[in-house]
Amino acid sequence: MPVKKRALPKKSVSFSDDETLTKSRRSGDKNHSQIHDGPPIYVKRTIKTVPVHLLALLYYYIKLSHNFDAVTLLYMLIPLQLAYLTLQFNANTVYGHKILRLRMSLIPISLGAALVLTVPCMLIIILLGAPIAMLLRETWILSAHYCVLGLPAIYSIFKCNFKVGIFKKYFIAVAVGCWISCVMIPLDWDRDWQNWPTPLIMGAYVGAFVGYSIGSYI
């Protein structure tokens, strides 16, 4: 089409710090070097970060749980996410060529942050189309799941002094999972699992599973 595009600086999205650093050094881009001033931080590309526990929880939720009880699922998710953070995620996150041990004091802080984040998260879910005047408890539980699923990323953000850009892909992955799962809602099959917010919770788990598994490759 003969419509001329305006000349814009070529934008590229990259989540790998190494690459950004080398690139910004090469191009002398001040913008980028300001953000990533510290040592490179990244998640290792390894099969060890695959969150198997999420699949197990999903199986439990779909097959075993009574009436798709999302609250029990949440109670089970929190310790498992902490274990995942300790044993898998943190163990494979590199801060300036080093793998640091889990700092215990940060865990309650990030848990608290996750709890606080449920409120804006809930607002955003409502903005994205959840009912306002009804089912608020369910919406809050969904946002709690969302934030706990993002817990490893929240911890790492605290740990690396708020370089959000590196870890936001995990939040996006969970959100995309929720978004895709919404397709199930309008179907007229009248199944229990179509009730708000069951399909979105399942979608969030699948999204988180995919995100944490392949996040480091993106």
Place this chain on the structure above:
Amino acid sequence: MMAKIVGLLVLQLIAILTFSAGFFPQKSVLKGDAEFLYHPEAHQHITPRFEKLVLVVIDALRADYLFQDEMSQFRFVHELLNKGNAWGYTAYSNPPTVTLPRLKGIATGSTPNFLDAILNVAGDDSSSSLEDQDSWLRQFRVREQTINFFGDDTWLKLFPRHFFNEVDGTSSFFVSDFEEVDYNVSRHLPQQLASQNTWDVMILHYLGLDHIGHKGGAFSTFMRPKHREMDSVIEQIYSSVDEDTLICVMGDHGMNDIGNHGGSSAGETSSGMVFISKKLENYDKPAAQQHEKLPIETKSEDYKYLTRVNQIDLVPTLATLFNFPIPKNSIGVLIPDFLRLFSPHEALVKLKDNYQQILSAAGQQHKQLDGVKAHIEHMRDLQEDLAKTATNYNYKLLSIGFVLLFLVTLKVGALSNKELNSSIALHLLVAVSLLLSFSTFGSSFVEEEHQLWWWSSVGLVGLSFVKAPRRAVSIFLILAGLRFIRGWNNSGQKYIYEHTMSEILKRHYHWQWVLNAVTILAVPLGRRNQTLRSNLTGFSLSAVCLVYKAAWNVVNGEQVPAWLQKVLLEILPDAAKSADPIEALKTQLVPMARLFFGAALGLVLLELLLHRLNRQSDGLLEKIHSTITTILIFQTSSTNIPQFLVFQIIAPLIESLWRRLWGSNVTALMTIGLVLQHLTFFQFGSTNSIATVNLTNAYNGVSENYNIHVVGFLMCVGNFAPAIYWSTACLKILYTRKPQYNKWQLFAASRLPALLFYCIFGCFLLGSCVIQRYHLFIWSVFSPKLCYYVSWNLFMHAVVGWVLEGLVVVLS
């Protein structure tokens, strides 16, 4: 390139219309009058059980209005039902549940074809006439009995004048009229009942209850008084007729709780039916009625009260009771309770006659059956089969249309790929088109289409956020605006939310009118380069619009705050002085609307003239867009008007975001425009069901003897108002900055994405309709969707997108 695209557009329209002509064929009907089929001579000796018939059709009389304790106020009918002078039924009315097809069913006993539902809206059309089709009215006429008719003039559209002796038709022209339509029917009663020897059949069709439903829903406060009024009409008739008169009270269809009808939900298809005669007391009551005390206290979820019959069963039942042959195309099964009025031998003759008649309609061979029950059951099976396969498709036209559209789609796809540089935006457009296309295969996705558009909008917003997190504030504002729009009305069939914005505004009408006034008066301020003249003319037009909307709502009994009424009477002193201000206001409506349309047209022409004189080469659309918006608001119902304020706020945000994010890519803007057009269309309360076609603004400025084309156009503008807004807004954005290229090249590039969308979507929808042509929901879900698609394509794409917007580009 322009010529090529126009050629493809024309071919695409031809393809779709060809397909539709094959998909909605006129049903083939058996001509000629019916005769007795089973031992004709045996019928000669049977005497008719009744001599006179009074048919009282109460429009939209749902079953629970007659029988259920909480809803019903028909005290006299309940008394008769309990005494056994009346037999009550819940009559299933086949969808489409709108008046014209239902009356066809009630008269001929056949199932309607879908075209009738459209013709019901389209008005005067001779193709729906029943002059040559056999019906019970025709059978009465053949017997030289006189029929008097008072009520809804749809009957007069269906039957030629010579069928009736005395006639007074009322029209459902003003849906807001609850009283007069019914008074015009009832006023004939005293005279008619005093001279009963002059007629054999009297048909009354009351519209008021339906109007109340459309206006205020099934639980409207006007319902109860209306029930009592109808009840007293029945009492009046009952007390003055003898025992050889059969009174049949029935609804032509039901309604859903919002008060609409047309679809196939339980509420819409369950109408009430009561046969009343002093004679019935001598016979046993129907089984279901024997142990029930009317009114029934328990509420039935599926609106089933007493015995359930099919509405068209009325036809063979009347034929049996009045001893005339069952009309040829009828697939009704006589209501077995009425066989009690005959001797066992006569009953058998009547039953077998009905059986043979329905077999002949089905084209099946006679089977030997024993007993009443076996006959009735077999006839019910036949009826069910016949109702399903009521249409025959014209496969030749279907295949021509489909193949042609497929070829056009291939060509358009190739052209888009070449001309639109296969950018990300094009992929996005194809993704949205395919998403919607695949959804046409699921009936629930068609019903809940608004969810898919919301889903796409959220996806687009999310994508923008990922692409440009720094613009979070404007993205957040856009999302908030869209969320408001989404929460404004209920759409779809599945979820009904109580606290929608429009409901809240209806309750707090002060705020509604503050918002409406702000919205309407702020329209001229949305313009980019304002001048004193443009503001003065714009405000004057807005003022006329506001006054008209307020006056219309006052006349139609909607709540309008006192301050606005005061302003109204200030402006229209004639109305204030007269004895009946509302009546005086009513007479002002048509001239006021005409003044508005005239002024709007004049303003557009003025802008055009100034534009030409100043020899500017761009920005014409920018100048007339505020006038267009005012016209669109004029055609919008009052609870939806504030949505335009949201539009006006988010449109500039979307524009700047588009420039930053997409580098002014035309395809991207058109894709966003398409999504917004559809999203806002559904969030104005429209659905993919015929029931939500909004007629309230179709008569603005139209007098009694109206032109169907004008009304049709106004109806389209009214229903597509938000879509037109976004379509023109996108074109305006596109032409704001002086295009670097020829304006025609830009126009062609901007039309191609929509053409591609309509082509891809059309291919899948047509394919889906063909594959599912025997699906249970074909008439209630897929056919209406096809109609909506055709109207989107014809009106929004061809008329608005090409003709009107093309005209603006020519003139600019």
